[in-house]
Amino acid sequence: MSESIHSIATPAPLIGIIGCGVMGRGIAQIAVLSGATVFLADAGAGAAAAASRTLATTFATLVAKGKLQEDHASDALARLHVCGELADLADCDVIIEAIIEDLAAKKTLFATLETLVRPDAILASNTSSLSVTAIAAGLQYPQRVAGFHFFNPVPLMKIVEVIGGILTTEAVVAQLLALGRHWGHTAVRAKDTPGFIVNHAGRGFGTEGLRILAEGVTSVASLDRILRDTAGFKLGPCELMDMTGLDVSHPVMESIYRQYYDEPRFRPQGLTRQMLTAGLLGKKTGRGFYAYDDNGKKVVHAELANLQAEPGAVWLSRAEPALAERLLAAGYAVESSVTPSAQALCIVTPLGQDCTDCVVQQGLDARRTVAIDALFDSPTHHVLMTNPATDPAYLARACGLFGRDGARISVLHDSTGLVAQRVLAHIINIACEIAQQGIALPADIDRGVVLGLGYPQGPLVWGDQLGAATVLRILHNIERLSGDTRYRPSPWLQRRAALGLSLLHAPA
Structure with a gap:
């Protein structure tokens, strides 16, 4: 096989789709509506024909809702063909498999296709987690195999990952990227690694x-x-x-x-x-x-509603100045002293710390100390965190302080980094x-x-x-x-x- 791949940058490329479940039907839908001629194949008896009927119903629904022109729908259906056997895919420019997520099954399918299709046809796998290199291993032309991973439901999830294996040629990756974009999706390139992007x-x-x-x-x-x-x-x-x-x-x-x-x-x-x-x-x-x-x-x-009490004296830690400023800007009245007064509720603002670490580092009274996530703070939802020694009465005071305008309060047990x-x-x-x-x-x-x-x-x-x-x-x-x-x-x-x-x- 030469390094060059047959160009698929034509107005109506021939696309073969193997596997007519929800994913295969979705790929067929965007392909045929974008001008491609699509051939459907499936190992299950009658599955390809059923998929064609389902797509016809889908197009009729889109027409009824005003989301698709009737002539566009009829033209697309005229380009949709049901295959009786894999040999019917012999002239396709690109064949996309959307079968079961099983390495052995995909390898067997591609080995069979190699005996049927042109040497310059692209073989694409819709795999979501299997190695493209492993799928292509052992084939006569592994350089024409790539991943073409769509997401369900395909017509709505406007993203496709194009994955080249170790032996995949640049031309194959480039053509699939272009094809994905032509079909109206954002096509992103990924290395052949677990999970892709x-x-x-x-x-x-x-x-x-x-x-x-x-x-x-x-x-x-x-x-x-x-x-x-x-x-x-x-x-x-x-x-x-x-x-x-x-x-x-x-x-x-x-x-x-x-x-x-x-x-x-x-x-x-x-x-x-x-x-x-x-x-x-x-x-x-x-x-x-x-x-x-x-x-x-x-x-x-x-x-259960948070028990709330009048906050009384409140001291705010300045250990994280930017986070303290956020709370001060919200209008909370707090003590301005460097250290808290004897009965003040102590509020700390951790960054990746737990409440206990703040207490120890700042020399505070653990009984009176409650933490708040000031980095992810919403006017309608405040997230507080206690330490193992926090007095429930002081927690109630903190709930009263931050819940005064009817905001929701979530209280966490001590945790590094809150939620x-x-x-x-x-x-x-x-x-x-x-x-x-x-x-x-x-x-x-x-x-x-x-x-x-x-x-x-x-x-x-x-x-x-x-x-x-x-x-x-x-x-x-x-x-x-x-x-x-x-x-x-x-x-x-x-x-x-x-x-x-x-x-x-x-x-x-």
């Missing part, structure tokens, strides 16, 4: 949330609510895992952890393994982290390490995370907004207090914090 970057959110639960810091509902209210996530980690299903999310956690030779940053927790064993998969089984009614609606239990600080720092650190390893360009990491995971913003931009030095301090403090190498900072983060550079800055 999106599933790799997504390891921080769920695994750190589970770690917080394992430490007994707070409840499931409180964890999710804090990350929604103060950090802006659409769903908390437990809500997300319930929606996805632990039969999907837990194996991915274990797989990426093992593929990275037990990298501590990706360490799963035993809780989800136990839930999976018990069949508590989430919404699909009616119970996961939450219970669901017969209509699939989450059952919400009434919360939002440690989850966001962990997400940002993993994204930095993806950049450090050259898995993807910094801007593509952020694009992939926003479009593929639905985060409020990209982790590297988020890190810049918080300040690389701030994120670094959070991680250093958590690592110091926990002794867990899970929190060791990426060199990408350390160097940019030291030089005052953006986390998006790549060497020339």
